Amino acid sequence: MISDTTLLVIGLGFSGSAIASLAASTGIRVLATVREPAAASAPAGVELVGFADPAPYGLATHLVVTVPPDPMGDPVWTLHEQVLRSAPLRWVGYLSTTGVYGDRGGSWVDETTPPAPTQARSQRRLAAERRWTALEPHVAVDVFRTAGIYGPGRSVIDDLRAGTARRIIRPGHAFGRIHRDDIARAVLAALTNSHQPGVRIFHLADDEPAEPAEVTTEAARLLGMAPPRSLSFAEAWRGMSEIGRSFWAENRRVSNIRTKATLGLDWAYPSYREGLRAILAEERAQGAPK
Numbered sequence: 001m002i003s004d005t006t007l008l009v010i011g012l013g014f015s016g017s018a019i020a021s022l023a024a025s026t027g028i029r030v031l032a033t034v035r036e037p038a039a040a041s042a043p044a045g046v047e048l049v050g051f052a053d054p055a056p057y058g059l060a061t062h063l064v065v066t067v068p069p070d071p072m073g074d075p076v077w078t079l080h081e082q083v084l085r086s087a088p089l090r091w092v093g094y095l096s097t098t099g100v101y102g103d104r105g106g107s108w109v110d111e112t113t114p115p116a117p118t119q120a121r122s123q124r125r126l127a128a129e130r131r132w133t134a135l136e137p138h139v140a141v142d143v144f145r146t147a148g149i150y151g152p153g154r155s156v157i158d159d160l161r162a163g164t165a166r167r168i169i170r171p172g173h174a175f176g177r178i179h180r181d182d183i184a185r186a187v188l189a190a191l192t193n194s195h196q197p198g199v200r201i202f203h204l205a206d207d208e209p210a211e212p213a214e215v216t217t218e219a220a221r222l223l224g225m226a227p228p229r230s231l232s233f234a235e236a237w238r239g240m241s242e243i244g245r246s247f248w249a250e251n252r253r254v255s256n257i258r259t260k261a262t263l264g265l266d267w268a269y270p271s272y273r274e275g276l277r278a279i280l281a282e283e284r285a286q287g288a289p290k
């Protein structure tokens with residue numbers, strides 16, 4: 001399969017870079033879009049192409065989309081609808097969000113739970129999902145609904161070092177997370193686990209939804225720092241931005257049992273504990289201060 005696969009990754013950001021790099025390391029030809037290829041650097045083995053250039057779609061057999069929709073819709077469809085409909089695609093992977101489930105009062109959702117988004121950005125995500133899944137009569141489409149994404153350079157470790165971390169106490173309000181590298185592993189597993197045209201839903205969320213205060217306390221312990229003072233939720237709410245309030249307005253726990261069984265994998269980082277330790281280990285291996 002690898003020899004006749006050309007993967008086009010739309011968006012070479014935090015998750016897209018990890019996906020592109022892992023795919024290229026297996027021998028897959030990987031193209032990745034950026035706004036200005038001449039000014040960007042690529043992971044080893046990855047070819048950069050312009051986001052506005054339609055030509056790469058004529059080469060792609062497989063497509064991973066990491067860019068979010070904007071108020072006008074999915075930017076890939078806005079710019080490239082005509083070429084998408086004639087591209088030689090066999091498989092599309094779309095990175096969405098578990099936010100499409102809305103607030104569930106702390107209850108569990110699984111891959112069969114109907115979406116019920118209440119916030120505008122989640123409604124846009126669901127609309128974008130439906131745009132891509134409309135390709136299903138001819139293309140295999142996998143939708144990856146991700147929990148909170150973290151990894152090197154993007155975690156509570158960085159917030160603690162910057163002095164911006166807070167320890168908000170709201171018992172019972174837990175969030176799911178997923179390490180960037182587990183996203184890449186899951187996407188590559190789905191890509192290589194071929195299926196007939198149709199749609200699959202995957203949950204990229206770790207095994208242990210956790211209260212943010214627990215995660216902050218553990219990160220501080222690993223860094224040898226005192227954790228930030230605790231804040232009641234009511235106190236924190238008064239100083240929150242609208243985007244911060246929107247995250248705390250919803251409470252759900254995301255099951256990944258079907259996803260892991262279908263893909264035949266376990267997470268490298270099944271909880272925030274393993275993930276945070278791995279981030280520090282990677283930093284220290286690269287000579288970063290403790």
